[in-house]
Amino acid sequence: MKFVAFERAKQGTGASRRLRNAGKTPGIVYGGEGQQPQLVELDHNALWHALKKEAFHASILEMDLGGTVSKVLLRDVQYHPFKQLVQHVDFQRVDARTRLTVKVPLHFKGEEESEAVKLHHNLVNHVMTEIQISVLPADLPEFIEVDLSGLTNAATVHVSDLKLPKGAKVILHGKPNPVVATAVAPVVEEEAPAAAAPAPAAAPAKGGKKK
Structure with missing residues (x-):
């Protein structure tokens, strides 16, 4: 899967808030031998839909940054506690020789x-x-x-x-x-034994003696 990222010059809480208000999501790309972490920003709506796809979480991704395509792996996503909002994403550069x-x-x-x-x-x-x-x-x-x-x-x-x-x-x-x-295996419920029929009531005794 391929996605587009843009360089992000400013960092900090205020700068990230302004990005989110403009429909962007701040992120960072790290890893790679001798390479420094790089601040990036992504279109929020495109990222939101990509995150719904299972492959975006478990595949090697192609990140187009300023016309240069590099292979990365999604490492972390921070969501807003109750809004449908991605607050930050982390990507790791992929080296073909590193497990x-x-x-x-x-x-x-x-x-x-x-x-x-x-x-x-x-x-x-x-x-x-x-x-x-x-x-x-x-x-x-x-x-x-x-x-x-x-x-x-x-x-x-x-x-x-x-x-x-x-x-x-x-x-x-x-x-x-x-x-x-x-x-x-399904649980087989045993049938309860049928209740015994009530005994017939005894006939009342006749009072008095024959003369």
């Missing part, structure tokens, strides 16, 4: 055709929706596909079951092999 550490979304497919769902009516719970990997820029995927068509009754899919792109390594924090998705 990136990024979060990549997971796309699930095939669960409706799986044995777990078709035969056993399991509910499939997507425990993870993204995963952090270390990868070279050329091998960075927009997403990682998780094929659940082979899911069996009450089974689970772990991180070790994922098919990663070439050279990618998963970065985990905590459990060594966390669950990505799990099939949960």
Whole structure:
């Protein structure tokens, strides 16, 4: 994906506020060996629509700055607490020889055709929706596909079951092999035993003795 940025000369709270009032979003581009951070500004509406696309968050982007195109990665977005307003964006320059550490979304497919769902009516719970990997820029995927068509009754899919792109390594924090998705068997409710029919009322005793 490609976007246009413009050089920003002034910084500070007042300058950023004036930019936002003019329909612009302040940002910064950092990283790259021997390169200094660079202040930029972007058209807010174009940026707002781009941020709605998943690929803008997990792909190598082409930034056109003053006619020079460079490869960058979106690193941080600051939103206004309650307004539909992007207050600031951070981009990192991408070096083809340097590995990136990024979060990549997971796309699930095939669960409706799986044995777990078709035969056993399991509910499939997507425990993870993204995963952090270390990868070279050329091998960075927009997403990682998780094929659940082979899911069996009450089974689970772990991180070790994922098919990663070439050279990618998963970065985990905590459990060594966390669950990505799990099939949960439906709970069968037992019918309560029918209530016993009430005993018939005893006939009232006849009073008096025969003469």
